[in-house]
Amino acid sequence: MASVDRSIERSNQEGGGELSFWQRTKRTRTAYLYLVPAFFVMAIITFYPIGYQFWMSLTDFGARSVNPYAKTYVAPKYVGFDNYTKILNNDIKKIDADLNTFNFWRILGFNLWWTFSNVIFHVGLGIIIAVVLNIEGLWFKRIYRAIYILPMVLPQLVIATVWRNMFDAQSGAVNLGLAAVGRLFNANPDSFHIRWLQQIEDPIPGIPLPLSYFAMLIANIWLGWPFMTIVATGALQSIPKELYEAASIDGATGIQQFWKITLPLLRPAMVPATILGIITTFNLFYIIYFISEGGPLGRTEILVTQAYKLIQGNSLYGIGAAFSVYMFVILGAISAITAKISRVAESYDA
C-alpha cells in the first residue's frame, strides 16, 4: 500500500504546501479509527484480564473469593510471590490430595518432549506421504487425497473422545483389533487387555515414559500429519519439474534428488508450518485432557491441562494464575526461539 500512501501524500502536498501535524497524521488517525472497536473489546476481555491475572497471582485467591455477594466471601489476601515459589518448589502437592503428583519440572520436561516427538512425526510423515502422492503415474491419487484430509476436518474434541474409547482396555478398538490379529496366530485373546491409559509400569525399560504417552502419540500422529502433507503438497507442486530432469540427466539417483532438490525447496513452506505445529502441539489440550486425563499418576500432564486442573478441579485461582504467568513466559521464550530459527532459515535461503 506504499504507493497509495504516496499518492495521498502527493495530493495533500499539492493541496496545501506545508503540512500541519494534524494533516500529516491523518492516515494514522484513520488507521486508529479502524482499530478502535477491536482494541476496545480486547482491552476489556484480553489485556485487562492479563493484568488482573498478575494481581491474582500475588494473592491467595480461592474458591470463596469468587462471589463477592455471598455470605461466605473471603477477600483475597496479598501473599507476594508465594504462589510462584510454591509452584517451583512443588509445595502445592500438600494443598490437595489430587495434586500429590504435581511436579513443575517434570510437567515442563514432558511438555517439551511431547511437542518435539509429535512434531518430528508430523513433519516426517507429512513430507513422505506428500512426496508419495506427488509421484507421477500413481493410481487413485484423488481418492487418497480425499481420505487423507479427514483427520483435519473432524473437530478435535470428537477425535479425542473417540480415541479415548479406542484405547479402552476392555472394549477399545485397538485391543480388540490386536486380539483379532492375535487369533490368526493362535494367541490367547485374553492376553490383549492392554491397559493403555492406566498401566503404571513403563513399557520400555530405561525410558521413563508411560504407556499412555505412546497411546496419545499414536492418536496425535493420526491427527497431525495431514496438515503437514497439505502444506508440503502445495510446496511440491511449485517445484519446477525441469530441476528433476536436469538432475537425472546429470546422473542423480532418486534419493539424491530428494535430499538435494525436494527437501531444500520444501523448507520455506515447512518452516512456518512446523512452527505452527510446535505451538499447537505444545498447547494441545483436548488430546491429553480427554485421552489420558494426565494419568497415570499425572505423568502425562502438560502445562495447559495442569493449569486447567488447578483452576477447574481444585479452585486454586491464585496458584492457577501464577501457573498461567509461567506459561506466558515459557510460550514467549519458545516463540522467540522459533522466530529466531525461522529467521536463520530464511537468511540461509537467500
Added chain:
Amino acid sequence: MLDTATNEVSTAPRKGLFARGRGSGRQISPWQQLMLQAFCLIVAISVLFPIMWIVSMSLEGRDYQRPSTLQVLPSKITFDAYQAVIEQPTSASSPVSFWRLALNSFYLAAGVSFFSVLIGVSAAYAFSRFEFTGRKWLFLSIGFILLMPSIATLAPLFAMLSRIQASWTIYKLIYFGVGGVMLIGTLLIAVNRLREGEITLRSGSLIALGLAVGALLIYGGISVDPDAKGQFNLRTSLYGVGFAMISGALPFAIWNLKGYLDTIPKELEEAAIIDGASPNQIFFRIVLPLATPALAVTAFLGFMSGWTEFALSFQFINVPENYTLAMALRTMTGQYATVPWSKFSAMSMMISIPVSVVYLMLQKYIVGGLTLGGVKG
C-alpha cells in the same frame, strides 16, 4: 540454480535419449506401483479405522452397550441410537433436551464468530493497508495473544465475570428496552416507506426481520420470571462464556483476515483513490466485497472452534439449561460413563457432521488461508 537447470534441459537431447513417453518426471515400474499402492492403502486404512469404527457403532441401535469384538462395518443399519440421543442426550437425571444443547452450542458458536469477524475485519484492514505508528508492535501483541491457549486467562476471566451479577428484573428490562426500540424503530421506517410507496422486496423483508426480532425480544422479556430464577450471573450465562471465547476468537480473526487481505491485489484500490475515494469508501465498497470468501472462511473457523468449545464452558456454566454439546459429550466418555457406546458414537457423529461437511466444502479456501494467513502474517 533454477536458470542453469532450465538451460541444461533445453540444451539436452531430451526427446531422443531420455524420452519416456512423458514430458517430465520418472515413470514408475509396475513393481513400484504395487509397493506405493500398498503404502497408500495402509495409510488410508489407518485414517479410516477410527472413523469407520465410530460410524458402525452409531448404527448398531440404542442399547449397544460396548463392543466385544472388533467391528468396522455395521452388522445392521438403524438410526435408533441417533433417535435415542435426541430423546435423552445425557443421563436421565439431567433434564436438558438435545435441542437445547444444540441451540446453546449454536448460539455460542454463531455469536462468537459473527462478532469477532465483524470487529476483526476493520482492524485487519488497518493492519493490512495502513502505515501508522505502532503498527508492528500492536500486530505482534495480537500474535502473542494468539499463541496463548484460552486457558491461560481462564482464572481472571472467571473471577471477573463472576462479579457481574444482577437481578433478573434488569435482564428483563434490557430485553424490553432493546426489543421495544427495535419494534418502534422498524415500525417508523415501515410507515415512512409505506407513505412514500417505496417498499421493495429487500426493504420489505428487512422490515419483517426487524419486526420479528423485536417481537422475539419482547417475548423473551415476558418469559423471564425474575422471582423463579434468583440472581442473574454473567459468568454462568451463555453471554459470559461468549465474552470469554471472543477473547480468543478475535485475535485469530484479525490475524487470519489480515493474511487474506494482504493477498487482495491493490490495483483496484489505487484506481479508486485516483477517482477520489476515501479510505472508508474503499473499505466498504471495494475491500469488503472482495473479502467475502475470506470473511466466510474465518467466520466458519470461528464457528467450528466455538461449536466444540469445552474448557471455558465446562468451567463457567453450572446451570443445566445452558449446557452445550461438548459438555454433554464429555459425560458420555471415559471409564465411568454408563451411556451405551452406540449413543456416544451417535452423539459424536451429530456433533461432527454439520461442521465437517462445511469444512470439506470450504476446504480449498481454508487450507490456503491456514498456511498463508496463519503463519506468514
